[in-house]
Amino acid sequence: MTRTMFWNGNMAAAQATRQARVQVIAAYPITPQTHTVEYLSRFVADGELDARMIKVESEHSALSACCGASSVGARTFTASCSQGLQLMSEVMYFASGMRFPIVMAIANRTLSVPVNIWADHQDALVNRDSGWLQLFAGSVQDVYDLVLAAYRVAEDERVHLPALVCYDGFILSHASEAVTVLSQEDVDAFLPPPGGTDRPILDVERPQQFGEVLLPDFYPDCEYKKHTAMNGALDVMDAAFDDLASLTGRRQQLVKAHRAADADTVFVGLGSMMRTVRHTVDVLRNDGERVGLVEICAFRPFPEDALRRALGNAKTVIVLDRDIGYGSAGMVYSDMTRTLYAVADRPRLVNCIIGLGGKDITPDTITKCLRLSREKGGKSVYWPDARGPAEGIPYTNRLAIPGRI
Amino acid sequence: MSVLVPEVRLAGRGGQGVVTAGELLGRAAIGEGRFAQAIPAFGPERRGALATCTVRVSDGEILLKFAAAAPDVLVVLDPTIWHVANVTAGMAADGILIFNSPRAPEDVEEELRSGRRGYRLAATNAQVMTVDATGIALEVLGRPITNTALLGALTGAWEMVTFEALERVIREHFGKNAEANVQAARAGREQLRRVTAIAQGG
Structure with a gap:
């Protein structure tokens, strides 16, 4: 069952995140943050989303908090853009190296200076080699669809990589368009609610070591594995788009x-x-x-x-x-x-x-x-x-x- | 290149409900099975600065993804905003201009074309209409928030959105203030004044 809403891109991202039943959201609530986390904090406060909202002191900390939550198996979300994303950049490599399936919404905005708050793709693209999937929306409807698809692909055991869902600042983030929305039951069928995961996670009952030193002898093997997982994500994405299309009637495409x-x-x-x-x-x-x-x-x-x-x-x-x-x-x-x-x-x-x-x-x-x-x-x-x-x-x-x- | 998507530009100052007006207009249009898009234009600004919103309404999917427009209709919420910003820029030559003013449309048109106090109206065959939206808002709402009165006026001049559809979204949006805003919209529609002296129905 679907219904049609008139939402801006930030609302579409927030609503898809809510329906994905994320468990931990971490965000720094100052420019260049978007409305997305403001909407999500309202959902949490109103009891519409059972998640922990962590307000941190910088974007670097926001992504670090998501990494911590993801390390114990939680489904996590954050949002940023522009200079805020650049402050996260160091942690982005850590997140992909640790194979944390974090999803981040980016209202693409340029990098200063000259000071400018408007749309271009510079912020996401300079992070193209950080090991994150990057999906670009062409409409507000795409924002909704791609956030749901991003969780499904990122958490797939063949991928286990974080994902950016990118949509143009203002032109999609603040612009409202008709969005056809799935019921919670349909979303749950497409994206099973969080709980069990096959990923190795921190667990006091089963102590393991993560993010350890890897000497030159083994380092290339690990990088190759990450690169192969990234390339393999294309097939996983195609299959996810098929499944989503069976619910929405719209087929997203690579x-x-x-x-x-x-x-x-x-x-x-x-x-x-x-x-x-x-x-x-x-x-x-x-x-x-x-x-x-x-x-x-x-x-x-x-x-x-x-x-x-x-x-x-x-x-x-x-x-x-x-x-x-x-x-x-x-x-x-x-x-x-x-x-x-x-x-x-x-x-x-x-x-x-x-x-x-x-x-x-x-x-x-x-x-x-x-x-x-x-x-x-x-x-x-x-x-x-x-x-x-x-x-x-x-x-x-x-x-x-x-x-x- | 011709761009054949009907466009409205709403222009006013931050805090006057420009962005809300765009949202309501878009929601009213999709409520009638049309496609709509509302793109507010922001600067790193604040209450009182220029605020505009471009609304496109069409029977087909709207593919244009940019704010600059050649509006068929320009709705001016703030009577002095044209002193400081060229809000009529790009307007269709035969476009409709709905201006918040208690004055006669002839007077307002003469002043806008003279450019005496701000940016000159260039659209050669524009139809200037006025409605005392501030007066209506003060009387009905008790506050100078003019957006619903002007949206009501808009439904009297532009066929892409009906008054019934507008009334429906106003009732959904405004909660306990819904009735007063519907009243403001209805008054705006009824009190819209045109240059030609043709009597206007309902």
């Missing part, structure tokens, strides 16, 4: 293709901007342009096979990155070039860096990317949003804005 099979040019990227791309693709198709798109839902593990299949016979792939790997290129672009390098007749790849720091990504942004991709003798990386001296924004070797200091 990659979501739209009119890509017969397209000459395909846009690829993460997050809510890909829905705006979908709208734009439909308009461009009406004008006779053979364009399509592939929205990546699973960024870690990176779904290489699914992407190669979805791209069809595209001659040009435009990778939209709402992030920048300074001195290199967009981080999705780097993975895409690797994914397509060995393909016979590989398409040309163009990278567009757009939407940084909350810059709106509109249909006009997308058509500009298409135009740039057709420039003769073109570059590989474009910045369609950015202005330089030609547009009246002088470069300066001082940080001060000219004329103000």
